[in-house]
Amino acid sequence: MYLKVRVIENRFVGHPSQKIYRLVLSGQLALKAKPGQFIHLRVAESHDPLLRRPLSIAGIDREQETITIYYRLMGKGTEALSQIRENDYISVIGPLGTSFTLAQKGEILLIAGGIGIFPLFSLLEAIDRTKVQVKLFWGGEHKLFLESAGLNYLQKLGIDYELATMDGSLGHKGLVTDLLQGYLEKRALNSNPALQSNRGLAPLSAAACGPKGMLQAVVNLCKQHEIPVEVSLEERMACGVGACLGCVCTVREEGGILRRKRVCKEGPIFAGEEVVWDDEI
Amino acid sequence: MTKSEQSTKQNKVCLETKLNGLTLRNPVLTASGTYGFGEEYAPYCSVAQLGAITVKGITPLPRLGNPVPRLAETPAGLLNAVGLENPGLEDFRKNYLPKLAALDTAVIVNISGFSLEDYALLAGTLDEASAEYGNCIKALEVNISCPNIQDGGMAFGTDPQSAEQVIALVRKNTKLPIIAKLTPNVTDITEIAKAVESGGANIISLINTLLGMSIDISTQRPVLANKFGGLSGPAIKPVALRMVYQVFEAVNIPLIGMGGISTWQDAVEFMLAGASAVSIGTANFVNPLAPLDVLHGLVDYCEQRGYKASRELVGLAH
Known part of the structure; x- marks a missing residue:
């Protein structure tokens, strides 16, 4: 989905020195979202920061139709995000990516x-x-x-x-x-x-x-x-939808063949055994 | 405005774009490397409304591309060093081309090589492959400008003789219209433009990314694993615009302008500078509807100024 959603809450939680914020968004996103997926947020309408920011979903409330995100102020993008006020609307693409397998027993x-x-x-x-x-x-x-x-x-x-x-x-x-x-x-x-x-x-x-x-x-x-x-997995992303090939990771397929997978599309959730870590290539 | 109003509105301004052998329904395209193979953005932006899509650069053999980090954001810009990751010619032909053939838009395939033979092989094979799938490839964009690989790529696009040689060889191996994609990382882009024109290119697309870098001051190392990457986004627009303006005066073949276009106003500037069509690249990442916003804005602009066809804008700034 590509839509504008209303910000219900965007404020720091815990001790201010830890710079952790909770962002609650309203909308149909909640009906589709699964644990482990992320949303791609436009944090400002300016050219700087230019790119959207991928943020993983921390809470899904289907009844209230809200999703909750936690983020830590790290740089320009999260700084801009923290300036968004309650009841503002922000542009979201998502939910995106794969989800965790839900254990049944x-x-x-x-x-x-x-x-x-x-x-x-x-x-x-x-x-x-x-x-x-x-x-x-x-x-x-x-x-x-x-x-x-x-x-x-x-x-x-x-x-x-x-x-x-x-x-x-x-x-x-x-x-x-x-x-x-x-x-x-x-x-x-x-x-x-x-x-x-x-x-x-x-x-x-x-x-x-x-x-x-x-x-x-x-x-x-x-x-x-x-x-x-x-x-x-986490990786620097641009498009978030699999088009730009910016956020790849390396996986080993049967027969030992190395292949790239897109963290935004085939991930962010991967089977641990398939991932080839940077120091192994 | 409802969709039907919008389309009636579009009908008032003729958008048909004739590019020396390549005819498109409108002058708004998406740029190679930013639009995958056409399906990634399909849920957000209908390809049926685009003039054409240009797919990710294809090489003869599959490539893993560069290690990560491949991206670095800069003020109003994006550095990338993907390094031509692609499935390779055979896999592309078998598994990607049939899907592309089913899309309701013109498909342009971008090709990239490390030797003259690579370009010849790509051109010949894709010419055949296109015929197999109902002539689904409308043009080949010859990438002689990739900044992110060691050999080939940009090396062919920075020397007029090699540039002409590559294009002439592709010309020999395909009947498809040829778009030569130029690098801005040269002293005089008009020399290269003239060279590809005499090599037999039907169209010139410009510009590819500008070579740049970013350094992390906490680790004191380059951000990109490849150290250098190609800069795109609004930051490069003035450079791209200047080059389109210069090349327009230097050659007689049509131009596809690209480089930092994110709004319809940007697109109008490029057309006034001499571009017959425009490509949207990095802006897709920010706004998946950017190509359509550009198209609608262009139509409004033409209408308000009394132009019957968008092609009337081309080169008016000269």
Whole structure:
């Protein structure tokens, strides 16, 4: 869809120093949007910034017909976006791209690095938690960041989570992948078929979003433990619809053939095992 | 205004555009590399209302193109270094051409090579392929101006002799109208324009992107993986316009003007400078309806000024 939508809310949330904003948009977008997809927003009517900005969808409310986006002020584009006022109309293309697979049973692990938590919010909302057990791992710079970027929300949902911060101000001091590794190792020990019966039978899957280095580590861990994992990739985009070939990633197809895929079109959600990371080419 | 009012309105001004062997229903096209293979923008902008679409540059063999980052935004501009990623001639012929043939618009195929043989092969094969699919290719745009590959590309377009040689060879291998796409990264673009005219080009399209770069001051490295990229967008419009104006005076074949056109006013400027048609590129990324906005604005302008046909505007600024 290509349309003008009304801004219901656009204000910073959490501590002002963290520069995190929540944007709520009204419109039919909500009826079509799926967790993991993004919208392509025109942040200003000027030539500078020139391009639209792709932002992942964090919340979808079909009844109210709203979608929620979280963003962090990073540069010219998000700066311009933060100036848009409530009740203004902005130009949107979307929802665009692929979505996360919705687990129907068993257990799903969600792994987020920094603001990579935002697209996972929409997945969290969509999962039927009466049937699927959710475990979330989230790493950030420090406590203030995690609190500003939605920790309250996770607490309210009442899901099982573990946190990591670089400075140790909350949760484990270090990387989120340390947490994942610890959890998977413990789980592997417990699911020894000699010790117990059906725990290992529940389908286990994972979804992750964050910096490339983190995603690569997550995919490697999941590979070791034979867990299918989906990753949400980010890349500089121009058109957002697959025309310009600006936002590609590299994938390995059967027979080891390398191919490009467009993050905006064949992504942003990819099967972890198909992605070839930059340092591997 | 309703759609039917709009179309009646359009009918008052003749938009038919004759370009020395290539006839289009109107003078608004989309530029190569910005419009994929015609289907990407289909949900947002009807190709049936466009004069033509120009597909992504095709090379004989498939190309992965450059690593990312391939894009860098600059004030009113966009640097890209895609590096001619494309499926290659065979895959294009088998899997893309049939779909293009079904589109209700004129299709122009952009070709790019690393050697003279490449251009000959592309021209000959596409000539045949077009005939297989109901003569669906209306023209070949010969890219002698890609700034993002190591050899070939722009190298052919910066030297008048090579430029003429490439076009003459393509001429020998195809009956389709030839559009020579020129690079602005030269001292005197009129020399190249004259060379491709004598090589047998029917039409000249200009300009391709301007070579540029961007540096990230936090990492202190170039933003683009390729270091350099081609600048497009509103930032380059004055340069493109000047070159169209110059080339119009230097050659006798029609011009397709492009380079930063994002509004109908821009398009009118290009036509006044001497372009018989215009191509919309980067503006599509910002506004998927840019080509139609341009077209409607052009019609209004002609009507208000009492022109019966949009072609009457061509070159009036001289």
